[in-house]
Amino acid sequence: MAKIRYTYNAESCKYEPIVISPKIAGRRMLAFLGISFVIGLAGLVYFNYKYPYIDETLQEAKNENLKTEWKVLYKQLDRTSSQLSALEHNDDKNYRVILDLEPLDQSQREAGVGGREKESETIPYSLIRTAYIQSEKIKNRLDIEAQSLQQLMDELAKKEKMWASRPAIQPINNKDLVHLHTIFGLRMHPLLGYVRPHNGLDFTAPLGSPVYATGDGRVSTAQRSDTYGNVVYIDHGYHFETRYAHMTRYIVNAGEFVKRGQVIGYVGNTGTSVSAHLHYEVHYKNQAINPINFFQRDLNNKEYEKLIEVGSKSVTSLD
Numbered sequence: 204m205a206k207i208r209y210t211y212n213a214e215s216c217k218y219e220p221i222v223i224s225p226k227i228a229g230r231r232m233l234a235f236l237g238i239s240f241v242i243g244l245a246g247l248v249y250f251n252y253k254y255p256y257i258d259e260t261l262q263e264a265k266n267e268n269l270k271t272e273w274k275v276l277y278k279q280l281d282r283t284s285s286q287l288s289a290l291e292h293n294d295d296k297n298y299r300v301i302l303d304l305e306p307l308d309q310s311q312r313e314a315g316v317g318g319r320e321k322e323s324e325t326i327p328y329s330l331i332r333t334a335y336i337q338s339e340k341i342k343n344r345l346d347i348e349a350q351s352l353q354q355l356m357d358e359l360a361k362k363e364k365m366w367a368s369r370p371a372i373q374p375i376n377n378k379d380l381v382h383l384h385t386i387f388g389l390r391m392h393p394l395l396g397y398v399r400p401h402n403g404l405d406f407t408a409p410l411g412s413p414v415y416a417t418g419d420g421r422v423s424t425a426q427r428s429d430t431y432g433n434v435v436y437i438d439h440g441y442h443f444e445t446r447y448a449h450m451t452r453y454i455v456n457a458g459e460f461v462k463r464g465q466v467i468g469y470v471g472n473t474g475t476s477v478s479a480h481l482h483y484e485v486h487y488k489n490q491a492i493n494p495i496n497f498f499q500r501d502l503n504n505k506e507y508e509k510l511i512e513v514g515s516k517s518v519t520s521l522d
């Protein structure tokens with residue numbers, strides 16, 4: 204129920220209810236709204252003045268944090284880039300040199316970077332764009348380096364196969380270096396009685412001493428011949444072949460794969476031979492070459508000189 208207000212009427216000596224006309228009520232309402240509007244406007248102006256300042260302060264603090272984080276990020280990118288540069292340097296200056304490969308040139312290492320720079324143009328903020336470009340460059344260099352390392356691994360596997368195939372050891376146990384009887388060159392033939400080219404080395408050894416394959420390869424011949432006696436030929440690939448003659452017997456068959464150091468037979472005196480020995484030949488592109496050149500890696504300089512000295516004493520071969 205609405206509250207009724209009264210006023211004292213002196214003429215009628217009575218309290219009478221106050222009656223507010225709609226006009227006066229309307230005016231009062233308008234006045235109230237007007238004052239409210241002014242107060243609201245003042246508040247708005249005040250807060251508009253006050254709050255942007257707080258926002259800016261917060262924003263500035265946030266920016267400082269972001270700048271610090273960016274610095275950390277850039278440092279990490281720089282460090283990664285330096286580490287990658289060291290790896291690239293090792294690749295070009297060491298690994299590739301050892302494996303006889305050409306170094307990668309800079310254009311190969313930077314291939315594909317331009318496209319990603321274009322891609323980054325869609326990124327609006329410059330700090331992010333710069334970091335994006337830098338990280339993409341590193342990613343690209345890493346891809347190229349990974350490919351390069353794979354190429355090095357493939358090349359190394361090929362070289363390892365080649366090195367394992369190359370004749371590189373003596374075909375009999377000759378640790379005391381006394382078993383080389385005759386070296387490569389013109390030698391008196393013991394049965395024919397005249398000087399002729401001796402296409403290999405003669406190693407003296409007790410009958411039945413093991414004979415070793417001097418490199419990995421495939422046995423191309425294992426047979427008994429009138430001149431070579433029991434003989435084995437090994438095809439090492441890369442145009443190399445070795446021959447092991449006058450054995451008492453061989454224990455490998457044609458077509459068989461052998462490893463360096465594997466026993467293929469035993470010293471004997473078969474074919475045109477005058478005493479128990481191993482006649483050993485190395486062929487390159489179907490030409491007999493001096494096998495002694497292939498022992499250098501197996502011997503030190505003194506041992507190598509002694510081997511030649513011992514082998515040079517006899518002018519007569521044993522076959």
Ligand SMILES: [Zn+2]
Nearest residue numbers: 404405482522
């Ligand atoms: Zn010989």
